[in-house]
Structures are given as C-alpha cells and as structure tokens.
Amino acid sequence: MEPEFTRRRKFLNYLLGTSTGATLVAIFYPVIKFVIPPQVIEATQNSVVAGKLNEFAVNSGKIIKFGNKPVILIRTPTGDLKALSAVCTHLDCIVQYQPEAKGIWCACHNGRYNLNGQNISGPPPRPLEEYTVNVRGDDVIISKA
Amino acid sequence: MNSQAQTTLTRTERLTQWLDERLGLAAIAKLAHKKEVPIHRHSIWYYFGGMTAFLIGVQAATGILLLLYYRPSAESAFESVQFIMTDVQFGWLIRSIHSWSANLLIATLFIHMFSVYFLKAYRAPRELTWVTGALLLFIMLGFGFSGYLLPWNKLAYFATKVGTDIAGVVPVVGHFLLRFLRGGDDVTGATLTRFYGFHIAVLPALTLALFGLHGLLVQKHGMSVPPSLEGKPLKTMKFVPNFLLRDLIGWILAVGVLAALAAFFPWELGEKADPFASAPAGIRPEWYFLFMFQTLKLIPAKIWIFDGEVIGIMAFSLGGLLLLLVPFLDRPSPQGKSKPAFTIIGILVVLFIVVMTVYGYLD
Ligand code: FES
Numbered sequence: 001m002e003p004e005f006t007r008r009r010k011f012l013n014y015l016l017g018t019s020t021g022a023t024l025v026a027i028f029y030p031v032i033k034f035v036i037p038p039q040v041i042e043a044t045q046n047s048v049v050a051g052k053l054n055e056f057a058v059n060s061g062k063i064i065k066f067g068n069k070p071v072i073l074i075r076t077p078t079g080d081l082k083a084l085s086a087v088c089t090h091l092d093c094i095v096q097y098q099p100e101a102k103g104i105w106c107a108c109h110n111g112r113y114n115l116n117g118q119n120i121s122g123p124p125p126r127p128l129e130e131y132t133v134n135v136r137g138d139d140v141i142i143s144k145a
Numbered sequence: 146m147n148s149q150a151q152t153t154l155t156r157t158e159r160l161t162q163w164l165d166e167r168l169g170l171a172a173i174a175k176l177a178h179k180k181e182v183p184i185h186r187h188s189i190w191y192y193f194g195g196m197t198a199f200l201i202g203v204q205a206a207t208g209i210l211l212l213l214y215y216r217p218s219a220e221s222a223f224e225s226v227q228f229i230m231t232d233v234q235f236g237w238l239i240r241s242i243h244s245w246s247a248n249l250l251i252a253t254l255f256i257h258m259f260s261v262y263f264l265k266a267y268r269a270p271r272e273l274t275w276v277t278g279a280l281l282l283f284i285m286l287g288f289g290f291s292g293y294l295l296p297w298n299k300l301a302y303f304a305t306k307v308g309t310d311i312a313g314v315v316p317v318v319g320h321f322l323l324r325f326l327r328g329g330d331d332v333t334g335a336t337l338t339r340f341y342g343f344h345i346a347v348l349p350a351l352t353l354a355l356f357g358l359h360g361l362l363v364q365k366h367g368m369s370v371p372p373s374l375e376g377k378p379l380k381t382m383k384f385v386p387n388f389l390l391r392d393l394i395g396w397i398l399a400v401g402v403l404a405a406l407a408a409f410f411p412w413e414l415g416e417k418a419d420p421f422a423s424a425p426a427g428i429r430p431e432w433y434f435l436f437m438f439q440t441l442k443l444i445p446a447k448i449w450i451f452d453g454e455v456i457g458i459m460a461f462s463l464g465g466l467l468l469l470l471v472p473f474l475d476r477p478s479p480q481g482k483s484k485p486a487f488t489i490i491g492i493l494v495v496l497f498i499v500v501m502t503v504y505g506y507l508d
Contacts, residue, residue, distance in 0.1 A: 035325060036321070036324060036325060037324055037325075037327075037328045037329045037335065040329060063421050063422060063423060064421075065421050068331065068420075070420065070421050086423070088424075090454070091306070091307040091310040091311060091454065092306045092307060092309075092310040093303050093306060093307060093424040093428075094303075094420075094421075094422065094423045094424050095423060095424075096423030096424070106424065107423070107424040107425060107426045107427070107428050108303060108307055108424050108428055109438075109441065109442045110442065123441070123442065123444070123445075123453060123454065125447065125452050125453075125454075
C-alpha cells in the first residue's frame with residue numbers, strides 16, 4: 001500500500017487538476033460560443049417584383065435583389081424570361097450575362113453556364129438554382145421555384 | 146567649464162548606473178558585443194530577416210496612422226479610405242506606403258524563408274526557430290488577406306467571398322470556419338468588422354508573441370552557417386555596429402523604394418463593393434495568392450467523386466503543414482550527410498510558384 005502521504009498528494013493533485021480544467025472550460029466555452037455568429041432569421045421572401053417587362057431588353061441580364069440573395073434575371077435572345085440564382089456554385093462570386101456568348105459567365109475563375117443554368121465549362125460543379133418568373137400585367141415577378 | 150563638463154559626465158554616468166541597476170544594461174551590452182556574423186559567399190541572405198522585421202515596423206507605424214481616420218463598416222469604410230486618399234494631408238502617401246510595404250514584406254519574407262530553407266538553417270537545434278518563422282509567414286498572409294478587404298472595394302469584396310468560401314470547402318470544420326470568418330453566412334459588414342478585428346488586434350498580438358520568440362531563438366543560437374561551410378574557419382564581423390550599420394543602409398534604401406513606389410504608383414481604391422453586382426472581369430487576388438488561385442483554376446470541377454477544389458485546397462493545406470514540419474522531416478543520415486532530396490523539392494516548389502504566378506498574370 002502507498003504511504004499515506006503520497007495518497008493524499010495524489011488526491012490533492014487530482015482535485016487541483018480537475019478544478020483548473022473545469023475553470024478553463026468555464027472560461028473558454030462562452031468565448032468560443034461568442035465568436036460564432038448567431039443565425040440571423042431571414043424574413044422569408046417568396047417573391048419579388050423585379051420591374052416592368054419593358055425595362056428588360058432582349059438578350060440582356062440584370063441582377064435583382066431577392067431578399068439578401070442576388071438573382072440574375074435574363075431576357076433571352078428569343079425574348080423569354082429566365083431567373084437563376086446569381087451566386088456561382090464554384091466559390092460564391094456573382095455571375096453575369098454575356099450577350100455576345102448568349103450565356104452566363106463568372107469572372108472569378110472563368111466559369112460558364114448556359115441559359116438553363118447548366119454548368120458547361122470551367123470549375124463550377126453544379127448548375128445554378130432556378131427561380132420561377134411570372135409576368136402579371138406589366139410586372140415581372142420572380143418567385144422561389 | 147571643466148568642472149561643469151565633469152558634473153554632466155557624472156550625471157550621465159549616474160543615470161547609466163541607475164538604469165543598469167534596474168535593467169541590466171551591461172549584460173545586454175555584453176551580449177550585443179559578443180554577437181558575430183560569419184562572413185562567406187552566402188552572407189547576403191542574412192539581411193532578409195532584418196529587412197522583413199523592418200517592414201513589419203513600417204506596417205505597424207503606418208497602420209496606426211491609418212487607424213486615426215479609418216471607419217470599419219460597410220457603409221463608411223470605402224468613404225473613409227477615399228477621405229484618407231483625397232482629403233487628409235499626406236493620406237495618399239501613408240496608405241500607399243502601407244499597401245506597398247505589405248507587398249514588399251511578403252516578398253522579403255519569401256526570400257528569407259527560401260534562403261533559410263536552401264541553406265538548411267533549420268537544422269537542430271534551430272527547429273523551433275523555423276516553426277515560429279513558418280507560423281509568422283501564415284500570420285503575414287492572414288494580414289494580407291484581412292487587410293485587403295478593409296477598403297471595401299469590389300475586387301476585395303469578391304476576393305474575400307472566394308477566399309472564405311475556400312475555407313468553407315474544408316471537410317468537417319468548413320462550415321464552422323466559413324461562418325467564423327464571415328461573421329455570418331455571407332460576406333457583409335459583419336465580415337468587415339471581423340477582419341478589422343483580426344487585422345488590428347488578433348494578428349498583431351500573435352505577431353508580437355511569435356516574433357519575440359523567433360528573435361530570442363535567433364539570438365540564442367546565433368547565426369547558422371550553411372552545411373557546405375560548416376567546420377571551416379570563417380571570418381566574422383561584429384553584429385554591433387558593423388552588421389547593424391549595413392542593415393541600416395538596407396532599411397534606408399527600403400524607405401526610398403517605398404516612397405518612390407507610393408509616389409509614382411499610388412495604391413488604387415477602385416469601386417465600392419456592391420453585393421448585388423456581378424464580379425468584374427479580370428478579377429484576381431494579390432500576387433502572393435495568385436499561384437494558388439491559378440492552380441485552383443486549372444483543377445477540373447470533378448476528380449473522381451470529389452469536387453476539384455476540395456482536392457486542391459487539401460493539397461495546399463498539406464503543403465502548409467509540411468512546410469511547418471520541414472526540420473523534422475529532413476533528418477540527416479547517420480553519417481551526418483544531408484539529403485539532396487530537400488533541395489530538389491525546394492527548387493520544384495519555387496519553380497511551381499514562379500510558373501503559376503507568371504501564368505496567372507498572362508492568363
Ligand atoms: S466563383 Fe465562379 S468560377 Fe469560381
């Protein structure tokens with residue numbers, strides 16, 4: 001059997017160790033939680049009025065604010081309307097419409113999509129998410145698909 | 146007259162003595178006196194560490210000045226930098242020097258690192274000197290990345306989106322990292338505030354601690370001599386004042402270069418960031434990130450079942466880790482011979498960086 005003294009020493013060390021550990025956890029847990037930003041609850045937006053139909057020229061694209069997300073509204077060369085998420089699926093840049101190429105282009109790493117949002121060349125791994133476009137009277141309305 | 150000079154003398158002497166008793170000046174003076182720098186054909190590389198340290202000092206000084214006018218919010222950051230550039234007297238000079246010096250600093254840091262690498266100055270007992278140096282390199286890149294966003298212009302905005310999204314791609318911790326860096330899910334004013342905090346408080350504190358350790362270790366172990374010259378009788382030069390004076394000439398030259406660059410090529414501000422505008426054509430990061438950027442561009446979207454960028458990012462992270470561990474990987478053989486493999490790897494890495502950077506500019 002260990003001498004009384006060593007046993008007591010061990011017990012005290014254990015107490016000291018665990019309480020120091022607990023104190024450190026008690027300090028760092030709130031700190032770590034603090035630096036993680038809180039989730040902001042977004043007002044769920046289901047549709048947005050992009051503008052009047054005649055504001056959108058044939059063969060052009062425009063970035064529209066959809067809540068806090070950018071959406072690209074495209075008037076195709078044939079006059080159809082298309083709305084796609086404007087956030088490149090590669091690394092988050094915002095895409096643009098290229099009238100000459102009649103396609104969607106991301107300047108950041110030269111990613112290309114066709115008018116259906118399909119990724120056709122460059123690094124983007126996925127197609128752009130589609131939104132629904134409706135024309136009500138004169139208003140162009142974009143809504144979540 | 147004579148007696149007066151004597152009293153001043155004793156007064157100075159008394160002051161020196163007073164300080165010495167409290168600070169141990171004599172011991173420091175003795176240390177400085179003892180320090181010597183070996184002279185050989187590679188001695189030129191000894192200057193780049195000091196040059197980097199000097200430029201860090203320039204950054205601290207100009208950074209503190211910029212703080213007086215800078216406002217870290219999405220609404221006013223761009224305008225405050227514009228104000229510094231146009232209204233504040235010599236504001237353009239201070240800001241341009243801060244930007245140019247940042248770039249020069251990264252350049253001298255790279256030179257310092259590669260010279261230490263090729264001269265194998267990381268060998269025992271200097272492993273920790275290398276590790277602290279490598280950590281300082283990461284911190285300086287962090288300074289570059291966080292500082293780039295602060296003017297809140299378009300290029301910086303998208304560079305930050307891409308950069309933080311890359312962090313988000315890292316398996317397991319990616320999402321946490323991305324939100325931690327962005328201060329939310331998107332790059333917003335919250336990101337700007339965070340980067341400001343990193344740039345002016347967190348990173349400087351880390352730099353101070355690591356740099357103190359790095360300097361202490363350099364002092365403790367003295368100058369390393371390359372393996373090819375080890376054991377040979379070498380001439381030396383006193384650190385104080387001979388080497389220090391040569392350092393000083395370099396620093397004065399650096400000030401001249403910085404002033405010239407700032408005057409002839411004032412740092413541009415560009416257009417204000419707009420979260421609802423397309424990324425501009427011709428977007429690319431600062432030159433020291435360009436080789437990574439270009440590599441990511443060349444990796445296909447999918448490699449087998451993995452996203453290409455994940456593979457690329459993992460490879461670069463692994464590279465960073467290996468860099469940190471160099472002194473522990475390059476163990477001399479039992480005969481004490483060092484391996485040429487590390488020199489070859491080093492040359493390949495330098496070539497890769499140079500080729501990718503040039504390609505990135507031409508692309
Ligand atoms: S972010 Fe669009 S191609 Fe990389």
